[in-house]
Amino acid sequence: MCRTPLLATVTALVLAGVLAQPATPRAEAAPAAFVHPGVTVSKGQLDFVRAKVDAGAQPWKGAFDRMLASKYADLSRTPKPRAIVECGSYSNPDNGCTDEREDAIAAYTQALAWYVTRDERYARKAVQLMDAWSAVIRDHTNSNAPLQTGWAGSSWPRAAEIIKHTYSGGWAGSGRFAAMLREVYLPEVVNGSHSNGNWELSMMEAAVGIAVHLEDKASYDKAMARFRTRTAAFVYLASDGELPRTVPSQNLDTRDKIVRYWQGQSTFVTGLTQETCRDLTHTGYGISAISHVAETSRIQGQDLYGTDIGERLRQALGFQAKYELGAAVPSWLCGGSLHLGLGPVTEVGYNAMGHRLGMPMTNTRALTERNRPAGSNNLFVAWETLTHAGNPG
Numbered sequence: 494m495c496r497t498p499l500l501a502t503v504t505a506l507v508l509a510g511v512l513a514q515p516a517t518p519r520a521e522a523a524p525a526a527f528v529h530p531g532v533t534v535s536k537g538q539l540d541f542v543r544a545k546v547d548a549g550a551q552p553w554k555g556a557f558d559r560m561l562a563s564k565y566a567d568l569s570r571t572p573k574p575r576a577i578v579e580c581g582s583y584s585n586p587d588n589g590c591t592d593e594r595e596d597a598i599a600a601y602t603q604a605l606a607w608y609v610t611r612d613e614r615y616a617r618k619a620v621q622l623m624d625a626w627s628a629v630i631r632d633h634t635n636s637n638a639p640l641q642t643g644w645a646g647s648s649w650p651r652a653a654e655i656i657k658h659t660y661s662g663g664w665a666g667s668g669r670f671a672a673m674l675r676e677v678y679l680p681e682v683v684n685g686s687h688s689n690g691n692w693e694l695s696m697m698e699a700a701v702g703i704a705v706h707l708e709d710k711a712s713y714d715k716a717m718a719r720f721r722t723r724t725a726a727f728v729y730l731a732s733d734g735e736l737p738r739t740v741p742s743q744n745l746d747t748r749d750k751i752v753r754y755w756q757g758q759s760t761f762v763t764g765l766t767q768e769t770c771r772d773l774t775h776t777g778y779g780i781s782a783i784s785h786v787a788e789t790s791r792i793q794g795q796d797l798y799g800t801d802i803g804e805r806l807r808q809a810l811g812f813q814a815k816y817e818l819g820a821a822v823p824s825w826l827c828g829g830s831l832h833l834g835l836g837p838v839t840e841v842g843y844n845a846m847g848h849r850l851g852m853p854m855t856n857t858r859a860l861t862e863r864n865r866p867a868g869s870n871n872l873f874v875a876w877e878t879l880t881h882a883g884n885p886g
Contacts, residue, residue, distance in 0.1 A: 522713055522714050522717035522718070522790065522793075522795055523704075523710035523711075523713040523714050523717075523793075524793045524794045524795070527705055527708050527793060528792055528793055528794070529654055529657070529658040529705075530654035530655050530657075530658045530659060531654060531705050531789065531792045531793055532650045532651045532654045532701075532702040532705050532706065532789050532792075533651055533702070533785050533788050533789055533792075533841070533880070534651070534655075534788075534792075534880050534881075534886075535792045535886050536658075536659070537886035538880060538881070538884050538886030539605075539608050539609075539655070539659075539880075539886075540886075541884050541885065541886050542557075542605075542608075542609060542879060542880060542884070543608060543609045546609050546879075547609075552865045552866050552878050552882050553878075553879055553882065555865075555866050556865070556866035556867070556876060556878040556879035556882070557609060557879055559866050559868060559876075560602060560605065560606070560868075560875075560876045560879060561606060563602065563868070563869070564595075564599075565595070565598050565599040565601075565602035565603075565869065565875070566599075566602050566603065566606055566615075567599075568614055568615070568618055570596075570599055570618065570622070572596050572621065572622045572625035572626065573589070573592040573596065574589075574592075574593075574596070574625045574626045574628070574629035574630055575588065575589035575592070575593070575629060575630065576629050576630060576631045576632075577589070577630075577631060577632050577633075577634055578590060578593050578630065578632075578633045578634070578638075578641060579633075579634045579635045580633065580634075580635050580636075580637035580638060580640075580641040581635045581636050581637055582636050582637055583637075584637060584641075586635070590637070590641055591871075593626070593630075593641070593645045594641070594644050594645050594648070594871065594872055594873070595871065596622050596625075596626060597622075597626075597644075597645045597648035597649050597652070597873075598648050598869060598871070598873070598875050599618075599622055600619045600622040600623050600648065600649065600652035600653075601619075601648050601649075601651045601652040601655075601875060602875060602876065603615045603616070603618045603619035603622065603652070604616070604619045604651070604652045604655035604656050605655070605876060605879070605880070607619065607655070607656070607659075607660060608655055608659060613660075613662055616656060616660045616662055617662070619652055619655075619656050620656060620664050620666070622652075623649065623652060623653060623656070623666070623670050624666040624669070624670070626649075626673065627666060627669045627670040627672070627673040628666075628669065630673060630677055631677065632677065633677075633681060638681065639681055639682065639686050639688075639692060639696055640686075640688075640692050640695060640696070642677075642678055642681040642682050642696070642699065643682050643692070643695035643696035643697075643698065643699045643873075644695060644699075644872050644873040645678075645699075645873075646674070646678040646679075646681075646682055646696075646699030646700075646702070646703060647695065647698045647699045647702055647782075647785065647873040648873055648875070649670075649674065649678070649702075649703075650674065650699075650702035650703050650705065650706040651702065653667070653670060653671075653674075653706050654705070654706055657706075671706065671707055674703045674706060674707060675703075675707055675709075678699060678703055679700060679703050679704075679707075679709075679712060681696075682696035682697070682699045682700045682703075682716075683696075683700040683712055683715060683716055685697065685719045685723070687740070687742065687743050689767065689768055689771070689775065690723060690726065690727035690766070690767045690768060690779050691727075691768060691775050691776070691778040691779035691782070693719070693723045693740075694720070694723055694724070694727065694778070694779045694782035694783060694786075695778060695779075695782045695873065697716050697717075697719055697720040697723065697782065697786060698720075698782040698785050698786050698873075700712060700715075700716035701713060701716045701717060701720065701786050701789055701790075702785075702789060704716060705789060705793065717786075717790065720783075720786050721802060722740055723740060724783050724802050724805055724806075725738045725801065725802075725805065726738045726739050726740045726767065727766055727767050727768075727779050727783070727805075727809075728764070728765075728766050728767075728783075728805035728806070728808065728809045729761045729762070729763065729764070729765045729766070730763050730801070730804065730805060730808065731762070731763045733761075735761075736748060736751055736761065737751060737755065737761055737767070739751065754767065755767050755770065756768065756769070756770035756771045756827070757770060757827075757828075758770045758826070758827060760825045760826070762812075763808050763812070764808035764809050764811055764812025764813070765812060765826075766779060766780070766809055766812075766813070767779075769812075769813065769826075769827065769831070770826075770827035770828075770831075771832075772831075772832035772833075772834065773813055773816070773817060773831060773832060773833050773834055773835045773836075774832070774834040774835070774836060776809075776813055776835065777813070777834070777835040777836040777838040777870075778836075778838075778872070778873075780806065780809050780810060780813065780835075780838050780842070781836070781838035781841075781873075781874050783802070783805070783806050783809070783842075784806055784838070784841040784842040784845070785841060787802060787803065787806060787841075787842075787845065788841050788845060788881075791845070798845050798846055798850060799850075803845075803846060806842050806846070807842065807846050807852060807854060807857075810839055810842050810843065810854065810856075810857040811854060811855075811856045811857050813835050814835070814839065814856035814857045814859070814860040815856045816831050816833065817833055817835045817860055818856060818859055818860055818863075835860070836870045836874065837864060837867035837868055837869070837870055837874055837877060838870075838874055838877075839857055839860055839861040839864070839867075840861055840867055840877035840878055840880075840881045840882055841877055841881045842857070843857045843858060843861045844881040844882060844883065844884055845881075848883055848884075848885075849885060865878045865882065866878040866879065
């Protein structure tokens with residue numbers, strides 16, 4: 494009997510098992526009843542922030558003052574909606590891309606300002622911004638459409654959650670805004686992306702936040718399952734084995750393919766991400782999205798910080814923070830050179846694990862405290878020293 498075909502088959506299966514490890518096991522995610530406001534920040538967290546700002550306590554008061562001084566808190570801001578937002582690579586062309594992202598951040602900023610001050614002008618401005626876009630936008634086009642939708646779609650639900658569930662002055666357009674999220678944003682992001690990991694993670698952040706606002710359990714579960722798979726494939730842990738985990742549908746089924754996808758990095762150590770050797774800015778986008786989804790999940794009743802998701806986030810933060818703080822880059826890492834610029838993305842993860850759970854995060858703590866008060870990256874991250882520094886909520 495010829496054994497060669499059988500041996501070849503077994504060898505192929507073993508190799509496949511090494512190179513394409515299974516994704517993180519999926520757990521049921523959607524809560525029996527959604528918590529509102531419940532996207533990245535909860536009512537308890539917002540109440541904590543308000544009390545700290547009212548008391549003039551730091552770093553919250555300084556963070557709040559920085560937020561109010563920003564262009565996003567300007568009560569004379571005029572929204573600039575478009576029916577078709579066209580975004581090419583690196584937002585070139587930029588036909589409404591910056592306007593959309595910044596109006597969405599402004600709506601969230603105004604909502605936060607309303608909650609802290611109870612000045613209704615801020616709530617009305619948030620409503621104006623959300624209503625302007627929900628009345629006009631119909632689609633996103635060109636190569637960056639999925640990422641653009643993810644970025645703007647991450648900020649809109651944060652704003653909407655605060656206004657709809659804490660402002661008693663009325664929001665007649667809330668139904669139309671929900672329809673915009675359901676029809677324009679969710680279909681673009683919920684099925685994910687095979688591009689770099691920060692794309693899919695940002696898209697899943699948007700999908701999870703939108704699902705919370707819409708109370709859409711099916712979309713929440715779908716997005717969370719994809720999020721867990723992508724996070725496991727974005728941040729390497731030594732327990733993953735010789736090679737990083739992969740997203741099965743990407744067919745990264747050889748070592749060479751994986752190394753190319755990991756920007757040419759062939760030595761894998763705990764905390765390294767799929768985009769570390771690209772630059773820390775894009776790496777930071779992915780890390781931020783992981784922290785935002787984990788925080789939303791915690792608010793909704795499923796705490797991922799004690800799972801491998803939290804450990805990947807903790808290790809990714811610490812690894813990148815070490816070099817952002819100035820550590821020498823070894824020759825085996827990205828050819829001995831890193832492009833720094835992690836961005837204001839450490840507060841949420843550090844608060845959840847370093848502060849609330851007391852996990853060791855020395856480098857992340859140092860970087861977080863050095864960068865306070867954190868501002869906005871003008872894409873989808875904003876005011877996280879204000880909302881999450883030392884917040885037990």
